[in-house]
Amino acid sequence: MYWLFLRSSNSPGIFDLPSDKRDDNAQVMPERHLHLFFQSLNIPYKAYQAETPDAMRQAIADIDKLEQTPLYYQEQRPKHDLSGICYGVALSCISLLLLAKFMEWRDENSV
Numbered sequence: 001m002y003w004l005f006l007r008s009s010n011s012p013g014i015f016d017l018p019s020d021k022r023d024d025n026a027q028v029m030p031e032r033h034l035h036l037f038f039q040s041l042n043i044p045y046k047a048y049q050a051e052t053p054d055a056m057r058q059a060i061a062d063i064d065k066l067e068q069t070p071l072y073y074q075e076q077r078p079k080h081d082l083s084g085i086c087y088g089v090a091l092s093c094i095s096l097l098l099l100a101k102f103m104e105w106r107d108e109n110s111v
Helices: 030-039 053-067 083-102
Strands: 002-006 046-050
Touching: 002 030, 002 053, 046 053
Parallel strands: 002 046
Antiparallel strands: none
């Protein structure tokens, strides 16, 4: 997850620590606390703070470079193949249903 924070003049940044401990709350510094929340999600996260157009271009180029790299992942496969057992249970159930269908009571007097 990427977050581009466009910092305006006279606003605190997302990486800035407050000078007074009482000012370290979500009402005074919402951007900082949103950044802390994103960090706590345990997912890959990168924050960019852009104050100038050049910083914005650099952040976008960095994100573009990161998104062009191939993704590597590991796929967990089951330890035991249970498909044969599942197919056997399904075949047994279908056989029981067919047997019940062929054993239906047919009344000779009904139309």
